Amino acid sequence: MAKVNDNYLKLPGSYLFSTIGKKVSAFQAANPDKAVIRLGIGDVTQPLAPAIIDALHSAVDEMGNAETFRGYAPDLGYEFLRNAIVENDYKARGCTIEADEIFVSDGAKCDSSNIQEIFSLDNKIAVCDPVYPVYVDSNVMAGRTGTYDTKSETWSDVIYMPCLEENGFAPELPKETPDLIYLCFPNNPTGATITKSQLQEWVDYANKTGAVIIYDAAYEAYISESDVPHSIYECEGARTCAIELKSFSKNAGFTGVRLGYTVIPKELKCGQTALHGLWARRHGTKYNGAPYIVQRAGEAVYSEAGKAQLKKQVAYYMNNAKIIKEGLKDAGFTVSGGVNAPYIWLKTPDKMTSWDFFDYLLEKANVVGTPGSGFGPSGEGYFRLTAFGTYENTLAAIERIKAL
Amino acid sequence: MAKVNDNYLKLPGSYLFSTIGKKVSAFQAANPDKAVIRLGIGDVTQPLAPAIIDALHSAVDEMGNAETFRGYAPDLGYEFLRNAIVENDYKARGCTIEADEIFVSDGAKCDSSNIQEIFSLDNKIAVCDPVYPVYVDSNVMAGRTGTYDTKSETWSDVIYMPCLEENGFAPELPKETPDLIYLCFPNNPTGATITKSQLQEWVDYANKTGAVIIYDAAYEAYISESDVPHSIYECEGARTCAIELKSFSKNAGFTGVRLGYTVIPKELKCGQTALHGLWARRHGTKYNGAPYIVQRAGEAVYSEAGKAQLKKQVAYYMNNAKIIKEGLKDAGFTVSGGVNAPYIWLKTPDKMTSWDFFDYLLEKANVVGTPGSGFGPSGEGYFRLTAFGTYENTLAAIERIKAL
Numbered sequence: 098m099a100k101v102n103d104n105y106l107k108l109p110g111s112y113l114f115s116t117i118g119k120k121v122s123a124f125q126a127a128n129p130d131k132a133v134i135r136l137g138i139g140d141v142t143q144p145l146a147p148a149i150i151d152a153l154h155s156a157v158d159e160m161g162n163a164e165t166f167r168g169y170a171p172d173l174g175y176e177f178l179r180n181a182i183v184e185n186d187y188k189a190r191g192c193t194i195e196a197d198e199i200f201v202s203d204g205a206k207c208d209s210s211n212i213q214e215i216f217s218l219d220n221k222i223a224v225c226d227p228v229y230p231v232y233v234d235s236n237v238m239a240g241r242t243g244t245y246d247t248k249s250e251t252w253s254d255v256i257y258m259p260c261l262e263e264n265g266f267a268p269e270l271p272k273e274t275p276d277l278i279y280l281c282f283p284n285n286p287t288g289a290t291i292t293k294s295q296l297q298e299w300v301d302y303a304n305k306t307g308a309v310i311i312y313d314a315a316y317e318a319y320i321s322e323s324d325v326p327h328s329i330y331e332c333e334g335a336r337t338c339a340i341e342l343k344s345f346s347k348n349a350g351f352t353g354v355r356l357g358y359t360v361i362p363k364e365l366k367c368g369q370t371a372l373h374g375l376w377a378r379r380h381g382t383k384y385n386g387a388p389y390i391v392q393r394a395g396e397a398v399y400s401e402a403g404k405a406q407l408k409k410q411v412a413y414y415m416n417n418a419k420i421i422k423e424g425l426k427d428a429g430f431t432v433s434g435g436v437n438a439p440y441i442w443l444k445t446p447d448k449m450t451s452w453d454f455f456d457y458l459l460e461k462a463n464v465v466g467t468p469g470s471g472f473g474p475s476g477e478g479y480f481r482l483t484a485f486g487t488y489e490n491t492l493a494a495i496e497r498i499k500a501l
Numbered sequence: 502m503a504k505v506n507d508n509y510l511k512l513p514g515s516y517l518f519s520t521i522g523k524k525v526s527a528f529q530a531a532n533p534d535k536a537v538i539r540l541g542i543g544d545v546t547q548p549l550a551p552a553i554i555d556a557l558h559s560a561v562d563e564m565g566n567a568e569t570f571r572g573y574a575p576d577l578g579y580e581f582l583r584n585a586i587v588e589n590d591y592k593a594r595g596c597t598i599e600a601d602e603i604f605v606s607d608g609a610k611c612d613s614s615n616i617q618e619i620f621s622l623d624n625k626i627a628v629c630d631p632v633y634p635v636y637v638d639s640n641v642m643a644g645r646t647g648t649y650d651t652k653s654e655t656w657s658d659v660i661y662m663p664c665l666e667e668n669g670f671a672p673e674l675p676k677e678t679p680d681l682i683y684l685c686f687p688n689n690p691t692g693a694t695i696t697k698s699q700l701q702e703w704v705d706y707a708n709k710t711g712a713v714i715i716y717d718a719a720y721e722a723y724i725s726e727s728d729v730p731h732s733i734y735e736c737e738g739a740r741t742c743a744i745e746l747k748s749f750s751k752n753a754g755f756t757g758v759r760l761g762y763t764v765i766p767k768e769l770k771c772g773q774t775a776l777h778g779l780w781a782r783r784h785g786t787k788y789n790g791a792p793y794i795v796q797r798a799g800e801a802v803y804s805e806a807g808k809a810q811l812k813k814q815v816a817y818y819m820n821n822a823k824i825i826k827e828g829l830k831d832a833g834f835t836v837s838g839g840v841n842a843p844y845i846w847l848k849t850p851d852k853m854t855s856w857d858f859f860d861y862l863l864e865k866a867n868v869v870g871t872p873g874s875g876f877g878p879s880g881e882g883y884f885r886l887t888a889f890g891t892y893e894n895t896l897a898a899i900e901r902i903k904a905l
Contacts (some may be wrong), residue, residue, distance in 0.1 A: 161551065166548040206789045214642070231787070285879065353793045382614060391792060
């Protein structure tokens with residue numbers, strides 16, 4: 098008789114963004130006349146850049162001709178894309194990463210949830226608190242997190258690293274030594290960053306303790322300050338302790354196109370075992386590559402035209418970030434983030450809970466944000482707004498919030 | 502200190518098709534003048550049908566306009582695609598499947614390797630022997646298969662169901678009761694099928710024992726005989742015991758486009774737990790949808806023009822299957838498959854091992870096939886050829902084999 102994976106049953110509630118989606122749908126059904134502005138889920142709104150559209154059309158044409166048709170992609174992804182990644186994301190920044198250390202995928206969400214699979218169930222994970230829920234939930238599903246305490250909303254076997262106002266929303270080295278450390282900078286949800294020397298401390302710590310850092314650099318394109326690292330491989334020694342995850346969702350608007358990649362340096366070992374080989378085996382056995390046309394679109398992200406167009410797109414969203422941050426400050430809110438990241442992290446007024454503020458904002462201003470507590474207990478009393486709306490909607494949303 | 506998932510280290514050798522790829526590359530490097538014909542990996546060669554190309558171009562244009570741009574897809578996939586699937590793949594065949602029981606994905610390889618995740622590690626799997634390696638390997642990686650015996654090339658905790666000449670390459674109900682049963686008809690690699698009444702026996706058996714059938718119907722489009730079921734839901738009672746996996750790779754040439762779907766009926770429960778909810782949670786947490794443009798391409802598969810064009814494409818490959826089967830028969834080989842499936846399963850001559858025959862065919866005829874033993878111990882002494890080459894290459898390959 099078949100039995101289910103009981104770990105799934107331990108998961109409290111549904112995935113954060115599904116819950117928000119349902120709440121918003123219910124509100125809209127009850128208030129069909131209200132124009133809701135969504136600054137909640139980090140979904141982009143600007144169309145794909147012309148250079149990417151051209152690359153997609155051209156790849157589609159190739160797929161329609163017998164001479165240029167492509168079937169299964171190479172296991173790691175097409176070389177044209179991996180070479181472009183190496184040149185632009187690594188060599189240009191002085192990082193040594195080879196093309197066969199890049200694993201092209203359909204996005205950082207899949208990679209960040211699947212990567213735990215190559216590690217033992219005995220490993221203990223450390224996460225920032227608040228944190229992108231996928232890191233924790235994927236470990237819950239695997240059975241690595243112990244039991245859930247509904248009161249503290251924490252898992253018994255997870256090391257939480259609080260990111261609070263007093264530490265600039267940057268995690269401190271944990272007291273208990275973890276085996277796997279999830280770090281995401283620029284951070285989702287707080288929009289905070291750490292400097293290169295701060296990240297170097299994490300790399301040194303991981304090398305000393307034998308921990309592996311899973312570094313999510315999905316928001317790297319939004320960095321505007323010079324001492325903030327774009328890649329963990331800018332730090333010395335990262336090749337022996339760090340896996341890096343990258344996404345095309347935010348720098349190129351690929352949330353509906355689906356493309357990302359994972360970097361595993363060949364020197365990265367646990368005991369005698371190179372993680373590169375394990376991930377290669379997973380990729381070869383359980384995945385079948387990103388679509389050819391999408392990989393060509395990814396290549397266009399690195400073309401001269403693509404780079405120029407996407408620089409403007411990122412600037413468009415960062416202008417929204419500025420509008421939100423300045424507007425909320427003017428309205429008396431305590432805000433952070435929004436300088437090197439498309440997320441603004443605000444303190445709820447009058448000590449409201451995050452979900453109370455969510456309901457308040459939805460009902461009174463018809464604006465959707467994300468409750469900070471949905472990202473972990475230290476997110477309680479905070480709220481995330483994203484800069485990924487349109488300029489017009491962002492302006493309108495802030496006007497509405499100011500008018501409350 | 503981080504530790505790896507030891508189950509990965511138990512996997513013998515590399516993924517079958519990676520090994521073949523390496524052998525062929527080495528042969529070509531040593532013999533640059535030889536024109537190798539590949540009838541090994543089941544990759545298609547015909548370009549995408551015009552209706553699909555049109556749908557892709559049109560969806561790409563939508564992604565380039567702010568008004569029609571699409572970000573994250575709905576968790577289960579777009580309704581336009583799920584509705585088309587329900588109408589064409591189920592309602593038209595008298596099967597009751599609702600659109601919200603369809604989970605759109607990037608292909609059946611991912612789904613067939615991920616589906617085991619929602620089940621307990623205590624479950625015992627049963628597989629056909631020979632079998633598509635992904636079913637077994639994904640369970641090895643999860644730690645569900647016990648220890649590997651290098652002599653018998655079997656796992657201690659897997660129930661093997663031999664598919665041999667004497668039983669028409671159809672599995673018999675196993676003596677030991679499994680929890681999860683993987684079935685694939687039309688079969689990869691043997692090309693064999695079972696009738697609707699034979700499949701009904703499996704459904705009845707699963708309902709009686711509480712087992713769950715994972716039914717891989719990836720090759721359904723190649724069925725030519727009327728008593729062979731296209732879906733397991735044609736059988737009475739399948740909604741309480743079966744998950745069905747479908748692929749667009751072979752019926753529409755999407756190996757490089759990536760699209761598939763999984764069906765989990767809401768009545769399908771293990772104890773009190775509906776599997777639909779578990780897979781929905783996995784889909785929402787660890788996956789982010791197939792690209793919008795690819796889902797539109799999938800919709801075009803079901804358009805009138807798409808259906809007509811793809812009928813021709815399937816007929817093209819099945820003509821190849823006939824050429825291979827008849828040609829090999831003429832040459833004195835014992836062959837099966839190729840009538841309801843794009844695979845021809847042949848007995849190696851002179852009791853050669855499968856890998857010896859692979860090397861022989863590669864060296865003497867410069868034709869690549871797949872060794873039957875790569876699919877399991879009962880595949881030893883057999884060899885798979887696929888009908889997915891071009892007509893010209895298929896003809897040439899058979900002429901070469903005949904001339905040996």
